[in-house]
Amino acid sequence: MAYLLKGVSILGAAPTDLAIVDGVISDKAPDDAQVIDATGLVALPGLVDVHTHLREPGREDAETVETGSRAAALGGYTAVCSMANTSPVADTAGVVEQVWRLGREAGLVDVQPIGAVTIGLAGKQLAELGAMADSAANVRIFSDDGFCVADPRLMRRALEYVKAFDGVIAQHAEEPRLTEGAQMHEGEVSTRLGLTGWPAVAEEAIIARDVLLAEHVGSRLHVCHVSTAGSVEVLRQAKARGVRVTAEVTPHHLLLTDELAAGYDPVFKVNPPLRTRNDVEALRQALLDGVIDVVATDHAPHAVQDKECEWSYARPGMLGLETALPIVLSVFGEKWDLIADRMSIAPARIAGLTGHGGDLSAGTPANITLVDPSARWVVDPAELASRSRNTPYAGMNLPGRIVATFLRGEATVLDGKAVK
Numbered sequence: 001m002a003y004l005l006k007g008v009s010i011l012g013a014a015p016t017d018l019a020i021v022d023g024v025i026s027d028k029a030p031d032d033a034q035v036i037d038a039t040g041l042v043a044l045p046g047l048v049d050v051h052t053h054l055r056e057p058g059r060e061d062a063e064t065v066e067t068g069s070r071a072a073a074l075g076g077y078t079a080v081c082s083m084a085n086t087s088p089v090a091d092t093a094g095v096v097e098q099v100w101r102l103g104r105e106a107g108l109v110d111v112q113p114i115g116a117v118t119i120g121l122a123g124k125q126l127a128e129l130g131a132m133a134d135s136a137a138n139v140r141i142f143s144d145d146g147f148c149v150a151d152p153r154l155m156r157r158a159l160e161y162v163k164a165f166d167g168v169i170a171q172h173a174e175e176p177r178l179t180e181g182a183q184m185h186e187g188e189v190s191t192r193l194g195l196t197g198w199p200a201v202a203e204e205a206i207i208a209r210d211v212l213l214a215e216h217v218g219s220r221l222h223v224c225h226v227s228t229a230g231s232v233e234v235l236r237q238a239k240a241r242g243v244r245v246t247a248e249v250t251p252h253h254l255l256l257t258d259e260l261a262a263g264y265d266p267v268f269k270v271n272p273p274l275r276t277r278n279d280v281e282a283l284r285q286a287l288l289d290g291v292i293d294v295v296a297t298d299h300a301p302h303a304v305q306d307k308e309c310e311w312s313y314a315r316p317g318m319l320g321l322e323t324a325l326p327i328v329l330s331v332f333g334e335k336w337d338l339i340a341d342r343m344s345i346a347p348a349r350i351a352g353l354t355g356h357g358g359d360l361s362a363g364t365p366a367n368i369t370l371v372d373p374s375a376r377w378v379v380d381p382a383e384l385a386s387r388s389r390n391t392p393y394a395g396m397n398l399p400g401r402i403v404a405t406f407l408r409g410e411a412t413v414l415d416g417k418a419v420k
């Protein structure tokens with residue numbers, strides 16, 4: 001199928017026509033192309049998420065590769081990197097190939113598996129990183145996300161190992177000895193509520209250590225879900241020295257604060273926890289400055305019984321794929337170049353995903369997101385495509401609807417609805 005997007009604004013520029021033919025962007029559409037009136041719509045390179053939990057294999061009651069892929073496409077994504085904390089853990093070539101194959105079968109986004117750093121995420125022994133890199137899944141990002149690779153010797157060896165194939169270690173920065181029993185951000189609110197705190201320094205200490213290790217080894221480090229102003233300062237200094245470090249921030253850490261814990265609604269429980277207004281401001285500035293490279297969703301679907309319970313028993317994590325772009329739009333406004341870079345171009349570069357994060361010029365793969373920035377919508381958890389319902393944005397009125405998403409020229413979303 002060929003398409004002609006009539007009157008579309010590419011990254012906010014003056015309206016033009018954009019044709020999609022045989023999977024690539026073209027100067028000219030054939031006569032039988034399906035015409036889409038794109039007046040008032042903005043075209044972006046298809047969004048890329050470097051941090052998604054798809055839960056399959058093992059927790060298909062919370063999400064599957066297919067339902068998560070559909071949520072991603074509806075959120076404007078054309079590629080997602082799926083985290084390794086499945087059951088079994090994605091720590092072998094067999095499991096990463098299984099996830100990769102399920103993603104191709106669903107055919108809604110490119111699912112790029114992330115491999116575990118250590119066997120079983122146990123933090124004791126390196127997983128077979130080379131075998132996962134050489135597999136059909138072509139793994140380049142490795143992460144024990146959910147857990148920190150706390151052992152500095154193991155972290156050093158992992159960084160050394162992935163250097164051979166330009167891989168990257170994505171660290172969930174949390175010094176576990178400093179967060180034992182933690183329920184929320186350590187600060188005024190946790191003191192008032194009498195909940196055990198997760199101190200900012202538990203994140204900052206690991207990032208500081210890891211940028212030194214990455215610098216020493218000359219390898220690539222990626223820092224997952226940066227959440228504190230202090231972490232931003234550590235990253236700013238490391239980048240100024242030329243350390244090969246990249247970092248992500250989640251939409252929820254760009255918007256929400258620890259005050260929300262006061263209602264004890266576990267939908268606001270997440271790891272790292274929601275921080276203070278001061279942290280939120282520092283993270284926003286860091287994304288604008290480029291100290292933080294990308295917005296990543298940390299989409300973390302959970303089954304009802306794991307979320308609708310007492311705060312202390314609830315699993316940490318929030319849905320993110322279907323609301324990420326609207327949240328970023330609501331925080332930063334229509335800064336399309338910033339959005340394209342932080343949500344598509346930079347994440348594709350970090351993940352090594354060729355064909356994604358392009359510039360929408362003729363001849364490039366037609367991975368495209370079409371957004372209506374003027375449309376507002378109210379988030380209704382029951383209407384989300386994710387199998388889970390744990391969105392912290394329920395009832396919020398957000399700007400920006402995804403009208404269409406194209407994966408290599410095939411529409412995965414049209415008129416705001418999933419095609420399959």
Ligand SMILES: [Zn+2]
Pocket residue numbers: 145146147172224225271272
């Ligand atoms: Zn994490």
